[in-house]
Amino acid sequence: MSSILNPECAMTCPICLETMKAPIVQCQIGHSMCRGCVSETNITKCPSCRSPLTNTRNYQLEQLIEGLSGMLKIQCIYTKKGCKYTLSQSEKEPHEYECRFRSFDCEGKKWANWNCQWKGDYAEIYKHFKDDHNNHTWMQYTTAANMKVNFNNDFMDVQIISFFNGQQYFYYKHKLDVSKAKAYWAFQLIGTKSQAKHYYYEFEIHNDPVRKFKVTEMCQSDVEDVNKIFEEERCVVMSFRVLKNFLVNDELPFKFRIMSLKKK
Template identity: 30%
Template sequence: MAPGGGVCKVVESHPKYANYDITAAKAEKRSTQIKSNSGWGEKHGMPSTNGVHELLECPVCKNLMYPPIHQCPNGHTLCSSCKFRVHNCCPTCHLELGNIRCLALEKVAESLELPCRYQSLGCYDTFPYFSKLKHEQHCRFRPYNCPYAGSECSVMADIPTIVSHLKEDHQVDLHDGCTFNHRYVKSKPHEVENATWMLTVFNCFGRQFCLHFEAFQLGMAPVYMAFLRFMGEDSEAKKFSYTLEVGAYDRKLTWQGVPRSIRYSHRKVRDSQDGLLIPRHLALFFSGGDRQELKLRITGRIWKGQ
């Protein structure tokens, strides 16, 4: 035992703490389910046999360590966030950690350049050690979340894999064409809580678009909403526009806008009201006015800007 070192019991807890780019570190740690033919599986986008990289891997969370890197009197290292998590006790030898910095390892980290973790998905750039995580948070090759809103789905993958997943696992309807005419029916229109209809995917201009339709409470008022999301990056989504229309009895509501990327969550788009918003009294009027059943027909068109 090192002089002055006390043995202490490691206790797992989750306090709040300050650290070098905690948000980025959590992004690297987050567990994801990847369903892709690309074979993306190398840890941190690099071979796990590299000795220097292994030295920089925290023994607790298995993420790359960023300053301050801490060490115990016996030289075992761990990251700043995990130092709090194990209550200042070394997870390897259980000595008290104190406030010893591993300056040599921090200096080694400064000299490294690493490939993006999404290298196997198409990003072939390399980055200085301290720029890698920031890049990966916005890398255009990072996988997409499944856009299905009817359940909590954790699948992440590239667009072709996501499309196959939607068809095979969620049984969504896939249609070819840039115009559509959809009918939405609900037998109890007064029940708006968690009323979400099946997602529809359109193949148009060689790209895919998701049509959402659901009911929710907007303040105290129940409403229905339809909106479109683009399966790709936001910069590409802005190249397209779409219209949605609903009506009956010589009256109609029309929406024209730009589809949002599926990088934005379904809930974020819905809560921003970026789509065709239909108050319930109008929805019931368009359905026939008897208030016994919702019967809405929504038509739409997608086009590409100049």
């Protein structure tokens, strides 16, 4: 077929103008298109030649596109903003979802329901916190502090942490859930999931030199839903019953440090 002889043209769906995705169907003349696009638009005639559409699958073209998808390199949608990644078709969407050059909303609004309408780029996030939420920037990548705890009210907090003078940035997220009678803590790298795998944290709750509750856990990416992280307990989690045993004058002494994994 002509579509196979000219794969560059054949790979573009005439409806969505993107690389076709299986299942691929044809018109009576032989032009191909995504069946999903046909269903969404409810068209009955081929956009290229106006001949009637059929349910005939173009399996040969599907196999060609599948084979080429691992070799074709496509630029990230954020190339003009500075992203230098070139990707296969299958890599493109997952990468763009977590690309550092994507647009960011205020994390406090997204997770802790702050009244903040800020949107911006990665390079502006820390400055935004400094300018508009300065009381949420005091933590360092090694921090020791005391926390007031009220077991009668739900509570959520997010802090931004600069790691080695801005080499990386992390979100500290803490939640008190009265209905579950549990407290949660997690640290998320502002970056990709693959980058986050290179960092971990040690979190310790203590009230004397001997009694300690210590957890070592991997950092996650900011694109992961922290509520799911808390639900699956891939984080620091402690019941209110246990937590009360560590209080000192109604305050919880804790400390943590974020570290990078040593390269082997």
